[in-house]
Amino acid sequence: MSAAARAADGADRRLSRSPADTEALGEALAPALEAGDVIVLSGPLGAGKTCFVAGLARGLACAARVRSPSFTLVNEYRGRLLLLHLDLYRVDAAGAETLGLEEQAERGVLVAEWGEKLPDGLREGALAVEFTIVSEHERGLAARAGSAPGAARAAALLGAWRALPAAVGGAGS
Numbered sequence: 045m046s047a048a049a050r051a052a053d054g055a056d057r058r059l060s061r062s063p064a065d066t067e068a069l070g071e072a073l074a075p076a077l078e079a080g081d082v083i084v085l086s087g088p089l090g091a092g093k094t095c096f097v098a099g100l101a102r103g104l105a106c107a108a109r110v111r112s113p114s115f116t117l118v119n120e121y122r123g124r125l126l127l128l129h130l131d132l133y134r135v136d137a138a139g140a141e142t143l144g145l146e147e148q149a150e151r152g153v154l155v156a157e158w159g160e161k162l163p164d165g166l167r168e169g170a171l172a173v174e175f176t177i178v179s180e181h182e183r184g185l186a187a188r189a190g191s192a193p194g195a196a197r198a199a200a201l202l203g204a205w206r207a208l209p210a211a212v213g214g215a216g217s
Contacts, residue, residue: 055174055186056206062181066092067099069185069208074103076204077153079125081197082166084159087175092183093157096173097129100155112157126152132161168192171201 060066077100085093098110106123112131121127128151156162159170169192176184187205189198 053188055188056202058185058187058208059178060092060183060185063092063095066095066183066185067102070096070099070101071103072099072208073201073205074100076201077104077125078197079152080150081153081201082162082170083153083155083201084162084167084170084172085155085157085175086160086172088177091175091177092185093175096175096185097127097155097157100153101127101129104153120152128152128154130154130156130159132156132158165192169195169198171198171205 058069060069083100085096087093094110094112101108101110101121101123104121104123104125104127106121106127108121110121110129111119117130117132119129121129154166156166159167159172162170168190170190172188172190174186174188176186178184187202189195189202192198
């Protein structure tokens with residue numbers, strides 16, 4: 045993808061060649077995280093969203109093994125910051141509005157799989173990472189900052205994403 049196309053849609057694209065690459069991207073981004081940050085993950089089943097969260101957890105020095113919270117809705121991992129890992133696959137957008145997620149986000153870093161179902165206020169101020177399946181092992185990851193007026197943290201996280209070494213989830217497709 046050309047630099048002009050990248051700039052036009054505001055996304056920074058990476059190509060992950062393996063689950064280990066996807067985890068490495070999350071781990072490399074973790075030092076930039078602060079309490080109150082929100083990351084929205086979207087993409088099809090099996091695209092690597094949970095692998096990315098496992099990397100974030102490792103980068104935050106969370107000791108527990110990351111598992112998809114599909115049936116529990118949210119898993120909490122304690123490390124340098126509290127990591128709140130949501131999976132909204134089984135929740136509709138109206139149901140997500142009633143979960144009190146704004147208050148939860150204040151406690152640590154909120155990372156939501158199927159994050160397109162998050163309430164607008166959270167989603168618009170978040171770093172959004174969209175996953176695509178490129179091949180059996182390769183995944184495309186496109187990160188963009190939310191558009192809300194108060195999305196300064198999302199912009200800072202996008203800056204941290206862009207600063208990741210090319211060897212971490214190499215330059216994109």
